[in-house]
Amino acid sequence: MTGKILHVLLGLCVAAALSPAALAQDDPDALVTASQQVDSGMALAGRQIAATDLPGALGTLERVLFAHPEAVPPRLLYVSLLCRLDDPEGAQVELGLLDRKPIANADWAGVTAACGPVPRPAPPKKGSRR
Amino acid sequence: MSGWVFRRPARAAAAVAAASLVASPVLAQANAVGINAAIRNKVEIRGAATKKVRPAVLRERVILNDEVRTGAASQLQILLLDRTTFTVGANARVAVDRFVYDPRSNSRSTGVSVTKGAFRFMSGRTLGRPSGPVSVRTPVATIGIRGTIFEGVVGEEAIRIAEREAAVGRKVKAKEDEASLIVLRGPGPRAQGDVRPGAIDVTVGDHMVTLNGPGLALYAPRRGAPPIGPFRISPAGLLALQSLLRTTAEPGGGGKESHGTRNALLGIAGAAAVVTGAAILGGKKKRRPPQQPTGNQSPN
Secondary structure: OOOHHHHHHHHHHHHHOOOHHHHHHHOHHHHHHHOOOHHHHHHHHHHHHHOOOHHHHHHHHHHHHHHOOOOHHHHHHHHHHHHHOOOHHHHHHHHHOOOOOOOOHHHHHHHHHHHOOOOOOOOOOOOOOO | OOOOOOOOHHHHHHHHHHHHHHHOHHHOOOOEEEEEEEEEOOEEEEOOOOOOEEEOOOOOEEEOOOEEEEOOOOEEEEEEOOOOEEEEOOOOEEEEEEEEEEOOOOEEEEEEEEEEEEEEEEOOOOOOOOOOOEEEEOOOOEEEEEOOEEEEEEOHHHHHHHOOOOOOOOOOOOOOOOOEEEEEEEOOOOOOOOOOOOEEEEEEOOEEEEEOOOOEEEEEOOOOOOOEEEEEOOHHHHHHHHHHHOOOOOHHHOOOOOOHHHHHHHHHHHHHOOOOOHHHHOOEEEEOOOOOOOOOOOOO
């Protein structure tokens, strides 16, 4: 998961629009299927971001988080999108859910790039398995 | 859009089916308006035609006028044909009762009825661009949507959240089956990308209030009472509303609210959450012309 957000934003954005997978963005069944796993859901969200469909990406990440509520990278990308949509209060609420969760520096960089210098959630307690 | 708004079932079925065929062959089912895109815990569907209640199934088609019923700590995300996302929170009753979508002309008309519970609406792909009337109705309010993301809650939870807001307080008389709290989430004026700022026009009786900035809220306590707002919802209020729609694993939608970072953030934000007038907040409040109908059509 390390650097997943930056991978999504930098790696997928360019290629996705020309990918055959972009066609699947119009198929609701494909949208739902892709959202069942974290990696495929993040990839789909990346394609939607590349297509400037930010609300669509929010919806995708919401589905991912329904299925994987403890997953950190999709919630960080969700936070970034809320900031990009000028909803800083909503982003703060979501960030609060990430206290004591492991956050990769690269993922956090994606958040600060979108949100500015926001306080980073508390790190996991020592000895915590999460 | 003339001739597309559903008033006759046969015409409705034909129009939706036509839109379905164009939008996606896989959705070509009579009266299908969308798909169950994500389900958490107990979600049931009461068929409009059969009157029977069945468990919601992932990828199952959402049919016009079917009623969604969610249990405690339960949510459903509906993905409509036009890619609008409608999320239903815990203990809710919701139905899509009007839907037209023509992807060729990008015309659309959507009506959703929320009689109880929390919900989140995110406009489809053409966010901020002209389209047909899109509205969400609660027992006391009609929300006309102009490409936006907003949330709301109807019923006891609306009262519980609203009465803790400084702009409302505990002395406001409200009805448990009518009270509606509406909050605009965005996009705000500083949104990035190909997105225009969103707004909603909330009609309550003969009042119409425009919410046009993230965090602006309106509270309609009961039928016949003037709406309260717009006011900026407090961080605690937003958190409480979010807990009803939350995607976390916490049972009950977030009973544990003691995280340090969250409290710090909300404390900072709370200091700035001062109730101010509509002019400062950018909201508009005006009397609705008396001849304007109060039906389910959006004011825009």
